[in-house]
Amino acid sequence: MFVVVNLKSYACDPVEIASAAADVADDVDARIAVAPQTAHIERVASTGVETWAQHVDSIEHGSHTGQSLAESVADAGAVGTLLNHSERRLKLADIDGGIHAAKRAGLETVVCANNPAQIGAVTALSPEMVAVEPPELIGTGTPVSHADPDIVSEAVRTANGVDESVPVLCGAGISTGDDVDAAVELGSEGVLLASGVAKVDDPRAVLTDLVTNE
Amino acid sequence: MFVVVNLKSYACDPVEIASAAADVADDVDARIAVAPQTAHIERVASTGVETWAQHVDSIEHGSHTGQSLAESVADAGAVGTLLNHSERRLKLADIDGGIHAAKRAGLETVVCANNPAQIGAVTALSPEMVAVEPPELIGTGTPVSHADPDIVSEAVRTANGVDESVPVLCGAGISTGDDVDAAVELGSEGVLLASGVAKVDDPRAVLTDLVTNE
Amino acid sequence: MFVVVNLKSYACDPVEIASAAADVADDVDARIAVAPQTAHIERVASTGVETWAQHVDSIEHGSHTGQSLAESVADAGAVGTLLNHSERRLKLADIDGGIHAAKRAGLETVVCANNPAQIGAVTALSPEMVAVEPPELIGTGTPVSHADPDIVSEAVRTANGVDESVPVLCGAGISTGDDVDAAVELGSEGVLLASGVAKVDDPRAVLTDLVTNE
Amino acid sequence: MFVVVNLKSYACDPVEIASAAADVADDVDARIAVAPQTAHIERVASTGVETWAQHVDSIEHGSHTGQSLAESVADAGAVGTLLNHSERRLKLADIDGGIHAAKRAGLETVVCANNPAQIGAVTALSPEMVAVEPPELIGTGTPVSHADPDIVSEAVRTANGVDESVPVLCGAGISTGDDVDAAVELGSEGVLLASGVAKVDDPRAVLTDLVTNE
Structure with missing residues (x-):
């Protein structure tokens, strides 16, 4: 998971959330x-959390202004990156x-x-993982695993059809351990969250619930 | 084919080339x-050529300015469309x-x-056909089927691995019937051309050579 | 005007509206x-309307796929073009x-x-005309000339400060001759309309009202 | 200046260059x-250099993934930002x-x-400063102030015509104090550099030459 x-x-304190997550x-x-x-x-990496x-x-090293070079974020402490989020x-x-x-x-x-x-398409490009997030559910508090379970199980099926070695995560509306359990039952090997952790009073409690309930 | x-x-006469192609x-x-x-x-469709x-x-019908609606181009006589050309x-x-x-x-x-x-990625989206075109060979006059035959055969293999019902075309540098033959031998079921027909003195002769040599 | x-x-009949406008x-x-x-x-130009x-x-003539060349639209009968519409x-x-x-x-x-x-910025690029359209009013039926008259008069003032020879049009929510009159009083020398003409039962009546009421 | x-x-050491610049x-x-x-x-700001x-x-605070929020870069120590560089x-x-x-x-x-x-267009948007950089001279080592002095003086004239309170910088090919002097004589109040400092063995010597020669 x-x-x-x-x-x-x-408008959250990234270090506070990172420390809680760590x-x-x-x-x-x-x-x-x-x-x-x-x-x-x-500063987030300095908390010891996986960043x-x-x-x-x-891009590669060279004449590129205002773009983010993979080596630079690695240098600053990142060990992974999202790509093609529905907001980007x-x-x-x-x-x-x-x-x-x-x-x-x-x-x-x-x-x-x-x-x-x-999801099938991006799996063909051989990333480490893929994540299905129906844009219409992002930020709603309605978990994808309940609102549209078929989209998760079908994404898993499609990804496996292209390359079984690529795990499928899911996201959108996830905020509780029950949501995570439901996602796992549909074949998901992880979840993406945002407001459910970043905009709550006690991110530590939410994160604990998320990972211990499974 | x-x-x-x-x-x-x-800067070519589209109707002249269309008539020759028809x-x-x-x-x-x-x-x-x-x-x-x-x-x-x-005007191209009015020549009778497949346009x-x-x-x-x-997009769908609605409030979209300066974008090309599929229904509008169909209305004007088109029966197909390229998508994701390396220049777009x-x-x-x-x-x-x-x-x-x-x-x-x-x-x-x-x-x-x-x-x-x-090519694997776009095949997963279930288009009618896909086309591999190495951008560095476009417009060179060096046919992809000779310069980089592996890219064509590997594209065919990858596409088939995702969905065998989707034919693979190839493009870049194709201008003769021999180039077409080579592409077919590599598993390609068609070719994309541009300058090899649009910028020549006698497009009819080039097209005839292209399709009769196979 | x-x-x-x-x-x-x-989803309108462009030729019917063009004929009415002509x-x-x-x-x-x-x-x-x-x-x-x-x-x-x-087909719109063939009605005789200004297209x-x-x-x-x-772009210029050359290797550009899926882009619209100014010479091609001129060739097809256009005599002008919008640029930088808020939907593009x-x-x-x-x-x-x-x-x-x-x-x-x-x-x-x-x-x-x-x-x-x-508006000041685009006026500095020396187009024939500029048009201010607050995106939040587009398609609302609430005319910019009533909802936000200051934006029109300030746009006129700003454009004149940069280059007085560039007329200012306005758009968003315009649908009646009264709206046009209000726009003219604010210094506008023309209007952009869309749904107010394209999505009505009788475009001829709307257009007649628009241009005779002033 | x-x-x-x-x-x-x-592929440079940003801290080394920042320390030299400080x-x-x-x-x-x-x-x-x-x-x-x-x-x-x-890490660059921690050297004490203006970053x-x-x-x-x-964007504002909110649901935006993979974009750079002004408050975040300010938070990390930046006091200014380039915008609309020809590479972005x-x-x-x-x-x-x-x-x-x-x-x-x-x-x-x-x-x-x-x-x-x-330059006239962006000056109308009231930034603190503007910078003219002919893309064809970027990275050439041929300073804009010699290769195309008119573009600098005309940019200064155009910017002043729109808003005299906005200083004009120039860039492209600048690498010596003489280049800077020439830029200043044309009305420029500063310069943008890149490879001339970032890709040299002794950035301290180059920077010293740049700012003491004037």
Whole structure:
């Protein structure tokens, strides 16, 4: 079970959430990563939590301004990166290029997609993991595993049809351990969360519930 | 064997090339389509040639300005559309949406991609056909089937691994019947051409050579 | 007074609206242009109405697939083009390049922008006209000239401060002659309309009201 | 005189260059800023050098993944940001939105543009500074102040015509104090550099030459 907490550009304290996540991960021996703003990667990584970028660009060292180089985020402490989140949809060629950039820099990748067909597509590009997130459920508090269970199980089926070695995560509306359990039953090997952790009063309690209930 | 002649935004006479293609297709019973500028679809279709769009947007009827609706190009006479050409790379979600838009309007699709991994990805989206075109060979006059035969055969293999019902075309540098033969031997079921037909003095002769030599 | 009817990608009959616009323009000696889907430019132009494109790309003749060349839309009968509509926002460099492409092909330009500061910016690029359209009012039926009159008068003031020779149009929610009158009183020299003409039962009656009431 | 050193995504040591820039700025009482990768802002700022971002997005706190929030880069230590560099061209509306985001977070802005007309456009958006950089000279080692002096003086004239309170910087090919002097004589109040500092053996010597020669 892999839990990725996407801090987006929320008005939260990334270090406080990262510390809570690091503690919970230690306590219950779960894998929890936090994906902060790129400018906050260094301070988040210094908490000891597994730190991910929200995006890297399909570039190498060179003349590229205002883009995020995989080596730079790795250097700052990230060990993985999301790609193609529904709030940062990428050109197909740049998903492919971003996966290569991440591999070059030693970063794992979770490539997001909206539906099972697109999950099949991104699985064909050989990322470490893929994640299905129906955009219409993001931020709703209605977990994808209840609102649209078929989309999760069909995404798992489609991904396996292309490459069985690529695990499928799911996201959108996940906020409790029950949601996580439901996701796991549908074949998901992890979840993406955001507001359910980043915008609550006690992220530690939420994270503990998430990873111990399973 | 399916030949798509992409007129790009070349300074050519689209009607002259379309008429030549219509004649050659009749004479030798080959399938040849011409993909002109969107504004020229109507006049190209009026020659009787099979007419394709170079692109349609992932939209429905509604409030969308400056985008090309699949129904509009179908209305003007197109029966298919290219998508994700390397000169018009799309977001993954928009390739998926463009394929759906095209199906809704009764248009066939050829989805282009740069390399075998991306060919696998777009095949997972269930277009009618896919086309591998290494960007570095486009416009060179060096046919992909000679310069990089492995990319074609690997693209065919990858596409078949995802969905065997989707034929693979290839493009870049194709200009003679020998190039077409080589492409067919590698498993390609068609070719994309552009400058090799659009920028020559006698497009009819080139097209005849292309489709009779096989 | 210049009236531009943007047909967007509405499910309307472009030729019927174009014919109505051509008739009204003749009857009352008003300037009315219709901006259809690019694939419909040829048939709209054949009605005799002043025909505009909704967009052209910042390209020249050459290897560009799936983009709209200014010369092609001119060839099909367009005499002008919108640029940077809020539903097709462009990079600054591409607004500049689009204006140059349009001039090269003999097309007039109306460059849209969301607010007075952006109107100042696009006026500095020397298009034929600019148009202020607050995105939040588009399609509402609440005319910008009533809902936010200051935005129109301030846009006029800002544009004049940069280059007094560039007329300012306005758009969003315009549907009656009274709306047009209000816009003119605020310094606007024309209006952009869309649903107010394209989605009504009797476009001829609406257009007549629009241009005779002033 | 304001010198901005853009580290792009070069394979350089950002802390080493930042330390050199901090020392030179202290020694000669010059204003020198360093713009590293976003993930490196925190470590660069910790050297005491004036630290700038290469880009911020036109967003507020909220649900935005993979975009750079102005408050986050400010938080990490940046006091300004480039916008619309020719390697990261933005939509006009996003330049406007990026300037607003930067002001909200207390960041200064230098908005880049390719030519005098675009400089006039971005000046109308009221950034702190603008910078003209002809893309064809970037990275050439041929300084814009020698290769195309008219573009600099015309940019200054155009910017002043729109808003005299906005200083004009210039960039592309600048690497010596003589280049800087020439830029100043043309009306420029600062320079943007990149490879001339980031890819040399002794950045301290280059920076000293740049700011003491004037």
